Each structure stands twice: as C-alpha cells, then as structure tokens.
Amino acid sequence: MNITHHLKVLILLSVFIPLVLLSSAYGYVAKIDNYTISLQELQKFVDVQKFLAKEKNLEEFMANKQVKKSDLLSDYIDMMLLYLTADKNKYSFATQNKNVQNVYSQTRSEQLKTLFINRQLDIAENPPTTAELKKEFEKVKSRTSKTFKELSDQEKRNLYQISILRKIQDKKKSYRLQLEKRYDVKRTPKNKTSIGSVNNKKISRKDIDKLLDKEVSKLGISLTALKKDEPEKFREIRKDAVNELIFQEMITLEMKKQKFASKQVVKDALQFYQYQIAIEEYVKNELADNIRISDNELDEAFVEVSQTRPDIQKLLPTQQEKLLKSFIIQKKLPILMEELLNERKEESIIKRNKSELNKLT
Numbered sequence: 001m002n003i004t005h006h007l008k009v010l011i012l013l014s015v016f017i018p019l020v021l022l023s024s025a026y027g028y029v030a031k032i033d034n035y036t037i038s039l040q041e042l043q044k045f046v047d048v049q050k051f052l053a054k055e056k057n058l059e060e061f062m063a064n065k066q067v068k069k070s071d072l073l074s075d076y077i078d079m080m081l082l083y084l085t086a087d088k089n090k091y092s093f094a095t096q097n098k099n100v101q102n103v104y105s106q107t108r109s110e111q112l113k114t115l116f117i118n119r120q121l122d123i124a125e126n127p128p129t130t131a132e133l134k135k136e137f138e139k140v141k142s143r144t145s146k147t148f149k150e151l152s153d154q155e156k157r158n159l160y161q162i163s164i165l166r167k168i169q170d171k172k173k174s175y176r177l178q179l180e181k182r183y184d185v186k187r188t189p190k191n192k193t194s195i196g197s198v199n200n201k202k203i204s205r206k207d208i209d210k211l212l213d214k215e216v217s218k219l220g221i222s223l224t225a226l227k228k229d230e231p232e233k234f235r236e237i238r239k240d241a242v243n244e245l246i247f248q249e250m251i252t253l254e255m256k257k258q259k260f261a262s263k264q265v266v267k268d269a270l271q272f273y274q275y276q277i278a279i280e281e282y283v284k285n286e287l288a289d290n291i292r293i294s295d296n297e298l299d300e301a302f303v304e305v306s307q308t309r310p311d312i313q314k315l316l317p318t319q320q321e322k323l324l325k326s327f328i329i330q331k332k333l334p335i336l337m338e339e340l341l342n343e344r345k346e347e348s349i350i351k352r353n354k355s356e357l358n359k360l361t
Contacts, residue, residue, distance in 0.1 A: 029360070030077055031351040035084060037076065039356050044268050045076050046360060051265045052119050058361055069360050073352065081344040082337065083275045086282035093274050099281045104274050111273050113251050116260050121171040128163035136163050143306055158304065176243065179250040187242065195242050198249040203242075211241045230311075279337070287336045293328050301328050 030037040046058065049072070055061035062068060083092075091097050093104075128136075136159045137148045151159070187196040194202040209223075215237060216223045227234045260266055301324045305312055312320060 027353065027356045027359075029073060029353050029356045031349075032077065032080055032084065033348050035080070037073075037080065039359055042073060042076055042357075043360060044265075045272075046072055047265055048269045048272070051269075052115070053122060054119065069357050070352075072360070073357055077350060078341055079275075079279075081341055081348060082279045085340065085344055086275075086278040089282055089286065091282035091285075092278040097278070097281070099285065100274065100278050103277050103281065107277075108270065108273075112261060112266070112270060113248065113255070115266060115269055116251060116255050117172070117175075120175060121168065128160055128167070132163050133159045136166075143303070155304075172247070176247045176250070179247070179254065183250055183253065185246055185250075187246075196246055198246055199253065201249065203245050203249060207245055208238070208241055211245060212238060215241060229314075233311075280333075283333055283336050283340065287340065288329055288333065291329055291332055291336075293325055297328055298324050301331075 027039055028036045029039050029042050049065075050056065050058065050061050053061055053065065055064065062072075086092060087094060091100055093100060133156065134148055137151070141148075146155075184199050185196070188194055192205070194204050195208050196203050213223050216226050223234075226237075255261060261270075298321070302312070302320070305324065305327055312323065315323065
C-alpha cells in the first residue's frame, strides 16, 4: 500500500478550477467521449496546484510532489469523469441545482480561508514517516490486540490521517502565534458580550456559542450535557474554540491585506470548488441512500472510533448508533466515488494527446 501516493491524489482532487469549453485553437490534451480537455484548461488546474504549493516552476513542483505530467492529467481526467456524471444528472451550477448552490453559498467563505491556510502551511509537505505512524500507534495500542505490523491497510490509513491532522494542528498553532504578534489581540473571558477582539473588532459570545454547538454536536452530545458531565473537556474545547475564532479573524485580515480573493488563480480554485460540491452532492443524494449497514460493521466502527473517541462508551445507545452510522457512511463515500469512477472509465472513450501535454508549463 502506498499511503503517501493515496494522500497526494486526494489532495490533488480536492482543489478545483473552472470547467470551461475552450477554443480548439489551443489543441487538446485529452478527450472524454465528446468532451475536450484543452491545454489551457489543464494548465489552470496545474497552476492552482503550483500556487498552493508556492511553486512557480513546474519541474520543481513535480519533483517535490513526486508526480509527472501524465499523473496530473490522469487526476484531472478522473475528476472530470465524476463531474460530467454529476452534471448529466443535474447536480451542478449549470443545471441550477439548489443543493449545490446552497452548499456553495454556505461554505464559500470557509473554503476561501481553507485555501489561504493551506497555501501558508503547505499541508502536503513532509508526510508522516513510519516512525511517526508507530508513535501514533503507541497512543492507541491498548485498545487493540494487534501489533503495528498486523494492522490492516485501512487501520494504517487511519493512523496516517490522525498524524496528518496533528501536524496540521501544530502548524496552525505556530502560524496563529505568529499572527498574534502582528495584531492587537485581546481575550476577555469575563466580558458578558464578547470573548475577545482582534484590532478592536469584537468577537461576540454568540459566535463562540455557535461554534461550540457545532463542534460538540460532532461528539454526539449536547453542549449542556458536556458542560455538566465533563467540565474539564468543555473548558478545553471552549479554549480551542476561542483560539479558532481569533485565528479566523486574523486570517480574514491577512487575506484582505494580500488581496487573496482577487487573484485569478484563487477565483479559479473557488469556482472549481463548485464542481467538487456537485460531485459530493450527487454521490450523497443518489448513491449513499443505497448503503446498507450491518451489525458487524457497527461493531467494527465502534472499535475504530474508540481509538480516537474513547468517550463514545459514555454515550447513550441511540447516540452511539447515530454517530457510528454517520462515521460509516462518510467512510464509504470515497469507496462509492471510486466505484463510480471505475464504472465511468469502463464506459467512456478516453484519448490522450502526449505531444500537447508536453507543452504544459
């Protein structure tokens, strides 16, 4: 199993650019049935990747990411196969799908900040080593009878994701502390209306309550219950939430200072984010409903979730089942996408133009 390559593909597929039918004067790098992928269209996709990785030279970018031009084209073709399927089934902006439009309008601002943060932190840099994965395993091995060598591919992927998230959190904390030196940041825990401010812009208690409610709901319990039953954990989550809101406000100011949203490459990435939503909405609404969850899968999910959420044992049975089913469905969505992609590859006629691909810069 090549976990590093698996993550790189996910990262490449997670960033989107506009879908544009371009003039044939540019030539084509690939064709999917009747749809033509021009060199200019693929170039925009690659430019987004280079921008996020802070690379201007394609050769250096490919060397650092261990990819070839043919890999970049394959990733783009895979994404387009999925998007064209979603669009054909009226899950797109072009077909004015309300679900796609609503999700985009609700998440656009958050996605814009995510793009900015990813560029600052370079989240794909320095993937976890085997030694780091073993270190993560040491923290959870008391919950399993297996040794590290006996872990399944999926269990190792889980450790890989946990390690990546930990690295991201460490980088975010370091970056937040750097930003706090540039801005006038105040925390006012005893204030009745705000929890702090950045450059005199107050962050209201309503904002913190909204974020806390969102984060605590992921645990499968209410904010009131957590505050009553686990006050220490509540205080820890609240502290993290305050830091996150301050961080987000500083990010907003940094983005304005750098005129981040006005950059064409960012507009490309954001517009293409619409197509990511179209794919996900299509899979969730048209394919995920067919997922059947067995008791055995619930038992396996309980063991898996317990590795990162030992408090799950304190939840009511109904809360556990809801949390586990959501976990299983989210876990199966990539599998559904992969199955759909394989079907589309078998059904479609795909042609590649190597001479035109060599012009990619």
